[in-house]
Amino acid sequence: xxxxxEIRFTPDPLLPEPLYHQIKEYIKQKIMQGxxxxxxxxxxxxxxATAFKVNRSTIIAALDGLHSEGLIETNYGGGTKVSRAGWNxxxxxxxxxxxxxxxxxxxxxxxxxxxxxxxxxxxxxxxxGTGELAPDLLPQxxxxxxxxxxxxxxxxxxxxxxxxxxxxxxxxxxxxxDQQIQASPESIIIVSGSLQAMQLIAMGLLxxxxxxxxxxxxxxxxxxxxxxxxxxxxxxxxxKEGLLTAELGRYIRENRPSLLYTIPTFQNPSGVVMSDxxxxxxxxxxxxxxxxxxxDHAYADLWLDEKPPLSLKARDPGSYVLHxxxxxxxxxxxxxIGWVAGPETVIQRLADIKMQTDYGxxxxxxxxxxxxxxxxxxxxxxxxxxxxxxxxxxLVLDILARNLAGAAEWNVPQGGFYIWLKLLNGTRPExxxxxxxxxxxxxxxxxxxxxxxxxxxxxxxxxxSVTELEKAIIVLSQLISS
Amino acid sequence: xxxxxEIRFTPDPLLPEPLYHQIKEYIKQKIMQGxxxxxxxxxxxxxxATAFKVNRSTIIAALDGLHSEGLIETNYGGGTKVSRAGWNxxxxxxxxxxxxxxxxxxxxxxxxxxxxxxxxxxxxxxxxGTGELAPDLLPQxxxxxxxxxxxxxxxxxxxxxxxxxxxxxxxxxxxxxDQQIQASPESIIIVSGSLQAMQLIAMGLLxxxxxxxxxxxxxxxxxxxxxxxxxxxxxxxxxKEGLLTAELGRYIRENRPSLLYTIPTFQNPSGVVMSDxxxxxxxxxxxxxxxxxxxDHAYADLWLDEKPPLSLKARDPGSYVLHxxxxxxxxxxxxxIGWVAGPETVIQRLADIKMQTDYGxxxxxxxxxxxxxxxxxxxxxxxxxxxxxxxxxxLVLDILARNLAGAAEWNVPQGGFYIWLKLLNGTRPExxxxxxxxxxxxxxxxxxxxxxxxxxxxxxxxxxSVTELEKAIIVLSQLISS
Numbered sequence: 001x002x003x004x005x006e007i008r009f010t011p012d013p014l015l016p017e018p019l020y021h022q023i024k025e026y027i028k029q030k031i032m033q034g035x036x037x038x039x040x041x042x043x044x045x046x047x048x049a050t051a052f053k054v055n056r057s058t059i060i061a062a063l064d065g066l067h068s069e070g071l072i073e074t075n076y077g078g079g080t081k082v083s084r085a086g087w088n089x090x091x092x093x094x095x096x097x098x099x100x101x102x103x104x105x106x107x108x109x110x111x112x113x114x115x116x117x118x119x120x121x122x123x124x125x126x127x128x129g130t131g132e133l134a135p136d137l138l139p140q141x142x143x144x145x146x147x148x149x150x151x152x153x154x155x156x157x158x159x160x161x162x163x164x165x166x167x168x169x170x171x172x173x174x175x176x177x178d179q180q181i182q183a184s185p186e187s188i189i190i191v192s193g194s195l196q197a198m199q200l201i202a203m204g205l206l207x208x209x210x211x212x213x214x215x216x217x218x219x220x221x222x223x224x225x226x227x228x229x230x231x232x233x234x235x236x237x238x239x240k241e242g243l244l245t246a247e248l249g250r251y252i253r254e255n256r257p258s259l260l261y262t263i264p265t266f267q268n269p270s271g272v273v274m275s276d277x278x279x280x281x282x283x284x285x286x287x288x289x290x291x292x293x294x295x296d297h298a299y300a301d302l303w304l305d306e307k308p309p310l311s312l313k314a315r316d317p318g319s320y321v322l323h324x325x326x327x328x329x330x331x332x333x334x335x336x337i338g339w340v341a342g343p344e345t346v347i348q349r350l351a352d353i354k355m356q357t358d359y360g361x362x363x364x365x366x367x368x369x370x371x372x373x374x375x376x377x378x379x380x381x382x383x384x385x386x387x388x389x390x391x392x393x394x395l396v397l398d399i400l401a402r403n404l405a406g407a408a409e410w411n412v413p414q415g416g417f418y419i420w421l422k423l424l425n426g427t428r429p430e431x432x433x434x435x436x437x438x439x440x441x442x443x444x445x446x447x448x449x450x451x452x453x454x455x456x457x458x459x460x461x462x463x464x465s466v467t468e469l470e471k472a473i474i475v476l477s478q479l480i481s482s
Numbered sequence: 483x484x485x486x487x488e489i490r491f492t493p494d495p496l497l498p499e500p501l502y503h504q505i506k507e508y509i510k511q512k513i514m515q516g517x518x519x520x521x522x523x524x525x526x527x528x529x530x531a532t533a534f535k536v537n538r539s540t541i542i543a544a545l546d547g548l549h550s551e552g553l554i555e556t557n558y559g560g561g562t563k564v565s566r567a568g569w570n571x572x573x574x575x576x577x578x579x580x581x582x583x584x585x586x587x588x589x590x591x592x593x594x595x596x597x598x599x600x601x602x603x604x605x606x607x608x609x610x611g612t613g614e615l616a617p618d619l620l621p622q623x624x625x626x627x628x629x630x631x632x633x634x635x636x637x638x639x640x641x642x643x644x645x646x647x648x649x650x651x652x653x654x655x656x657x658x659x660d661q662q663i664q665a666s667p668e669s670i671i672i673v674s675g676s677l678q679a680m681q682l683i684a685m686g687l688l689x690x691x692x693x694x695x696x697x698x699x700x701x702x703x704x705x706x707x708x709x710x711x712x713x714x715x716x717x718x719x720x721x722k723e724g725l726l727t728a729e730l731g732r733y734i735r736e737n738r739p740s741l742l743y744t745i746p747t748f749q750n751p752s753g754v755v756m757s758d759x760x761x762x763x764x765x766x767x768x769x770x771x772x773x774x775x776x777x778d779h780a781y782a783d784l785w786l787d788e789k790p791p792l793s794l795k796a797r798d799p800g801s802y803v804l805h806x807x808x809x810x811x812x813x814x815x816x817x818x819i820g821w822v823a824g825p826e827t828v829i830q831r832l833a834d835i836k837m838q839t840d841y842g843x844x845x846x847x848x849x850x851x852x853x854x855x856x857x858x859x860x861x862x863x864x865x866x867x868x869x870x871x872x873x874x875x876x877l878v879l880d881i882l883a884r885n886l887a888g889a890a891e892w893n894v895p896q897g898g899f900y901i902w903l904k905l906l907n908g909t910r911p912e913x914x915x916x917x918x919x920x921x922x923x924x925x926x927x928x929x930x931x932x933x934x935x936x937x938x939x940x941x942x943x944x945x946x947s948v949t950e951l952e953k954a955i956i957v958l959s960q961l962i963s964s
Contacts, residue, residue, distance in 0.1 A: 008648075106686050141636070145633075195839070199838075225838065348488075349586070359818065364816065364846055
């Protein structure tokens, strides 16, 4: 795995020491303090020049200095590493942390995902791939009111119950009841976002070497919760009506999956809504075969034109469906509040593992989320967000239609954030990803969602501003057409 | 694993339906909604009677009704389960969620720990084992000021960087500098409490089947972060000066550990402070053998009589030490904020896994923690807490000396929360645990911290109130003496 160092320091031209010397001393201190350890690969000269905001020749001078002090070394492959010799003058058996980093059980993030995670914090970047509401769509002013309320009645700073705050579970229970989902507070667990829910499910419910059915493409391919638990993912075909339920019987017979993971509403990345008919068929198949379903409802509140069909959980005749929801997509990604509703046996098991994992979600976040629901902000906020998202969606669809007709195909999302763009002219998504990044535009190549995908990118109209969207989509169109 | 259902419902004597009927209908609804699933074991009649606040005969009548409707069944072993037959009248292949719960990779919590986790929320219990500050020692009023500040400048609701809020990392960097630990913000990751830090380290740095040296007894035995990652824990002897460093060489040769986990200051559960001499020896051994050290500094701020010796990290000549800290013990358990400082390679790897696990700690909690440090509350609060803890410690030591001299031995904690009580008269800790629980007192048997321990209990003077402490220690003394 490539180490991507975070660099915040920039040399000061007003100081008497030359810039290259300041950079040399900065890196030297990093090495002497043991923060940059033997074997750690330094970023490329180009990357260092960008990070320190200097010319490449300044970087070369700094590296030369470090070289001659024996602090770094260049191998013939070209990479520069912190050297083992220079780090410690005594010849003791050095700890090589690089080995540790290579040897843990858990998969690293996909390289593209790592680059995306890192690049998102560059201030010059247009985030055309980011599946989050734009900062100006986040309900800051409602949360100010929530903080005022918190200041008045000072909620507990202690640990909450294993399932999470009972008041929050009550609020979510009635939120779910509005969607015709029967789930009492005891059958709900609060989690730190739905990514954690999947981690808990992978660790707590699925045996090693079991398999899970997944739509293909799927968000689930972009994370490693299931693979890291030794669970195999089997992609199932889908079309504009969602999962091909007609194929389900065969997939179940052949793979005996322990679970089907689905995002039936505004699927990530395809934007597809599973039709009413397919939902019914899926539930019928679950009943007929004993298939367990994990329903990810993250985007359901974000319908734009009309309410989507009832969730799978609302149609669940018994307890085939584990239902996940979250505030990350519709309200606040940073709050880290999500939930799972399902049989109490399962919920208790997940709570037991959660207690072992992080001892529960932040009580402060849970208190804020409780007020979010009980003070009625959720619905007001959604109405506002919906309006803004419709505007942004239409803008993007307009520019695409004007610039890419013939060169690409795309869905018209009825909700959620995503446009799943199919490149028709042979442009490789990975090439496009790199070239767009060079132009300061971050997008998500399709291979993140389907390892073998060769012709899709996922773009989101939620995060970038209107001005950014206009600029980025036009640049993107040029890159695709050229 | 035994399912422990959460029951909040109590029947209403003012309603026309008899109590047993209300209980029957409540359980029936749970079963019909699929929240209590086939195979789920019901709590005992006694536990149900307590939960519903009725006589056992009322419970028997309710269960009889459920039996005759075929909704539950009793096996010859005596347990009552939700029946498969009654749950769904169609004879479809039922999903047995109990099987799922048994089959995940992750270990369940120890049975005692599960009982403790559940019982802590009983309102009639005295929590003599709980390693947390009492509610009245939590800095509610300072946090009210923090919420007011948050209301004024409305922090971001978006995701934060993979390493966590830069401002918080800066604050922690200077907090560490005050303790003579050099760690720049780039070498610090924010985690949701140190339990999560250990989970990330276990998943991200340690190969399966590797081994980790641990003090014995140790808190680490009470959780399954390492075992669930397939890592073996090897207990090392300790005495009043901490880890027996003289034994280290042999343990390293024989086990080639990938890490040593230690709580050098106010160890959990023994309360021991590793002496200055042993700390020096430990670091020397690390240098000589390339041993990686994970230092858990959770209790270090809670010194009572005098400042403890410098941390291992402050003595680290290079980068042998990963250093963990947390606000859970000294400030607020519910906030869920901790940190790890170490080589950037390691910190970046942990951040990558954290992004896959829960996408970062709650930004709200991080903003509050930043203000906690930057507004200077930390030191003021610690001075207040110290005074209160000294009072409570002295009280408990007094009562123990008056009532248990000869029957038990214990340490005089110089900081932290814990008294590690050795039973000298043959009383079994597990028996004591059960008998104390029957008297409404929750304590931690030593086997949680050392599987083979037969004669210790851990009591904490931090959580229970002065009145509760007086009552509980006297009852405990009687139980031990009788």
